[in-house]
Amino acid sequence: MLFPKKRNNQYKKIISFLLVLAILLAAAKFTAGRQDITLPEEILQVIAAPVQGAFQYVTRSVQDFVSGLKSYRQLLQENKELRKQLAENATLKVRLTELRKENMRLRKMLELQDALSYEMIAAEVIARDPDSWFNMVTINKGKKDSVEPNMAVITTEGLIGYVYSVSYTTANVLLLTDSRPGVSALVQRSREPGVVGVVEYAPDKPGYLQMRGLPRDANILAGDTIITSGLGGIFPKGLVIGHVLETGVDELGLTRYAFLQPAANFNRLEEVFVIKSNSVSSGSEAVYPGGEE
Amino acid sequence: MTARTAAIIFLLFLASLAIQGSVLALAAPGGVHPDILLVVTVALSALAGPRRGAITGLCAGLMQDILFGSPLGFFAVVKMLAGAAAGLFAEYIYKDVVLVLMLMMGVLTFFSDAATFLMLDAFGFSRPPSLVGYLQQATFIRAAINFFLMGAIYPYLYRAQKRHLLFTNYPRTEE
Numbered sequence: 001m002l003f004p005k006k007r008n009n010q011y012k013k014i015i016s017f018l019l020v021l022a023i024l025l026a027a028a029k030f031t032a033g034r035q036d037i038t039l040p041e042e043i044l045q046v047i048a049a050p051v052q053g054a055f056q057y058v059t060r061s062v063q064d065f066v067s068g069l070k071s072y073r074q075l076l077q078e079n080k081e082l083r084k085q086l087a088e089n090a091t092l093k094v095r096l097t098e099l100r101k102e103n104m105r106l107r108k109m110l111e112l113q114d115a116l117s118y119e120m121i122a123a124e125v126i127a128r129d130p131d132s133w134f135n136m137v138t139i140n141k142g143k144k145d146s147v148e149p150n151m152a153v154i155t156t157e158g159l160i161g162y163v164y165s166v167s168y169t170t171a172n173v174l175l176l177t178d179s180r181p182g183v184s185a186l187v188q189r190s191r192e193p194g195v196v197g198v199v200e201y202a203p204d205k206p207g208y209l210q211m212r213g214l215p216r217d218a219n220i221l222a223g224d225t226i227i228t229s230g231l232g233g234i235f236p237k238g239l240v241i242g243h244v245l246e247t248g249v250d251e252l253g254l255t256r257y258a259f260l261q262p263a264a265n266f267n268r269l270e271e272v273f274v275i276k277s278n279s280v281s282s283g284s285e286a287v288y289p290g291g292e293e
Numbered sequence: 294m295t296a297r298t299a300a301i302i303f304l305l306f307l308a309s310l311a312i313q314g315s316v317l318a319l320a321a322p323g324g325v326h327p328d329i330l331l332v333v334t335v336a337l338s339a340l341a342g343p344r345r346g347a348i349t350g351l352c353a354g355l356m357q358d359i360l361f362g363s364p365l366g367f368f369a370v371v372k373m374l375a376g377a378a379a380g381l382f383a384e385y386i387y388k389d390v391v392l393v394l395m396l397m398m399g400v401l402t403f404f405s406d407a408a409t410f411l412m413l414d415a416f417g418f419s420r421p422p423s424l425v426g427y428l429q430q431a432t433f434i435r436a437a438i439n440f441f442l443m444g445a446i447y448p449y450l451y452r453a454q455k456r457h458l459l460f461t462n463y464p465r466t467e468e
Contacts, residue, residue, distance in 0.1 A: 017347060017377065024351070024373065027366035028358075032416055041359045048307055048360050055311035 105271050108156040112273070118236060120154075120273040121145055126170070128269075135161075135178035135201075137269055142169040150234050152275045158240035158263025159183070159228060163274060171274070176209060176241070177201050177266050184231040185211060185241055190219040196229050199241050202259060207267075209242050209260040218256050220247050226260055236275060298459055302337065302349065306356050309333045325431045327438035328402065329446075330357055334372050335379040335401050336447045339394055340454045343380035350376020364416065371408045375401050391447055398443035402436035403428060 037045070109122060123139035141147045143166050151163040153173045161181060164174040174181055176199065183199045186192075195218045202210035211226055224244040230237025242260035249256055309330045334353045338346025354372030358365045379401060386393050410427060413420035421427040453459050 013344060020347075020351065021370060021373070024366035024370045028364040028370065028412070028416065031365040032418075037359075041365075044356065044359050048310065048356075051307050052311045052360070055308075 102271075105156065109271055109273065112154075112156050116275075119276045121147060121276060123147075123171075123272050123274055125269045125272060135175040135266070136164065137173050137175065139171050139173055139272060139274070140169070141274060142167045142171050144168055146276065147171045147274050148277060151277050152228075152235045152239065154239055154273050154275065155264045155269065155271070157265065158242065159235065160262075160264045160266065160269065160272065162234050173272070175266055176262065177207060179203070183235055183241060184229040185226045186229045187218070187220050187244075188225040188227045188240075189221075190224075192219055195219065196231065197258075199226060199260065205259060207262075208245070209262055210257060211244075211260055212250070212255065212257040214256040214258070216249060216254060216256050220244060220256065220258055222246055224258075225263075226258075295461060298461070301453075301459065302352070303356075305333055305337070306330065306353050309353075310356060310360055325434040325438070327435060327442055328405065329442060331372065331375060331402065331405055332398060332439050332442045332446055333450075334376050335398055336394070336443060336450045337459065338376035338379035339383035339388060339397070339447075340450060341380055341460045342384065343377050345460060346380025346383075347373050347377035350374065350379075367412060367416070368409075371405055371412060374408055375405045378404060388451065391444055391451075394447050395440045395443045399436040399440045402439045403432055406432040406435065 121141050123141040123145075125137045126140045127138035128136075139147075139153075147163055147166050149163050149166055152159065153161050153163060159176065161173050161175040161178070164172045166172075176183065179201050181200065184196055185199045186196050195215060197211040197214040197218075199209050199211045202208045214220060222244050226241045226244065228235040228237055228239040228241060240263045242262040245259045245261050247256060247258040309332075313326070313329050330353050334346075334350045337349045341349055350372035351369050353376070354367075354369030355365070357363065357368040357372070379397065382397055383394075386397070388394070406428060407424065410420055410424045421431075450459065
């Protein structure tokens with residue numbers, strides 16, 4: 001025997017291993033460009049196919065689930081962003097509308113300021129008396145802006161009241177719809193001397209005004225415009241107060257009265273003008289832009 | 294090797310190849326796929342010894358060649374070498390220390406990829422431009438994944454071997 005039995009066995013193993021290796025390498029070399037498959041390969045592939053298919057199915061399901069989850073998350077994120085954008089757009093739209101309205105109001109005010117010969121202080125209404133007992137609003141101009149008590153306050157539509165009290169930065173304006181102020185007024189159309197009444201709040205018709213103390217035979221008709229007379233020292237002459245809705249004679253039959261629709265909308269006060277008292281000269285009269293005054 | 298062992302190993306390989314081609318295709322960090330068939334081969338070979346390990350690797354590689362259309366014998370050579378090496382190394386380590394097996398798996402991944410590279414080169418197939426570059430980029434990641442896969446798979450196979458469900462008459466696993 002050339003080698004001992006144990007060593008011989010080892011050599012056999014090594015030679016077998018190398019032989020198999022060589023066969024495999026040769027097989028790989030010869031089958032590299034091969035397209036046909038043998039029967040055993042086909043059988044193995046047929047056996048493996050369902051298993052591979054099953055795993056593939058599981059994989060696809062997992063993939064679909066994961067991609068579905070991703071899509072769902074993406075959609076959620078997208079939805080969230082779109083909602084945010086929508087909300088921003090809606091806010092912008094509201095802001096734009098507000099700015100447009102403000103622009104229109106400011107233009108009107110500018111026209112009014114140009115048209116009226118008084119020196120005026122533009123102000124914004126920043127608060128309104130929350131209870132219904134007093135018709136008072138707060139504006140954002142006060143002593144530092146030279147606002148003083150008893151100055152007339154108007155909007156682009158007409159008179160709304162006068163300054164009741166003043167702080168350093170704000171002022172309270174008593175509206176005509178309150179029971180306290182009374183404005184000396186006349187009928188713009190007739191301008192009859194002596195036909196002067198007092199406009200005050202109408203207790204029977206909230207939100208409306210009442211003109212009383214007119215002569216029984218006063219020339220006043222429904223639709224007439226009522227303006228300030230300039231008497232009393234607070235309100236300059238010619239400020240529009242309102243329009244006559246109906247007229248009548250009082251219970252005693254001595255004087256005539258009229259219910260007025262206020263020219264200004266008291267429910268929507270935003271920008272107002274305070275007419276500086278020292279700018280009002282006697283005999284000067286307000287002329288509203290586009291009005292017939 | 295009994296018929297039952299052969300059937301179990303065949304099913305293991307089949308499942309590994311199916312998983313390799315489907316589920317693990319999803320897990321490809323840096324575009325590198327783990328080689329679960331190699332992991333199973335090495336794990337089985339470590340339990341089987343060098344001779345059976347070589348046969349196990351040969352069978353695994355042949356199955357891979359047949360099912361995935363590579364030249365018949367190509368991966369059979371690579372896996373056989375890996376199986377033989379695993380079986381040989383395993384004779385000198387404690388088989389119940391998983392971490393050592395995991396480390397061996399990492400090393401054998403480099404060995405397997407290097408062998409594959411050389412085979413590709415020898416057969417004139419397209420291959421990565423540099424062996425060192427390939428080992429540094431792709432194999433490093435694959436070795437890391439295979440390392441953890443070995444840690445997950447080997448304990449089950451070890452337990453199966455302890456219950457004599459796999460190889461028989463191999464004294465090293467009886468310790």
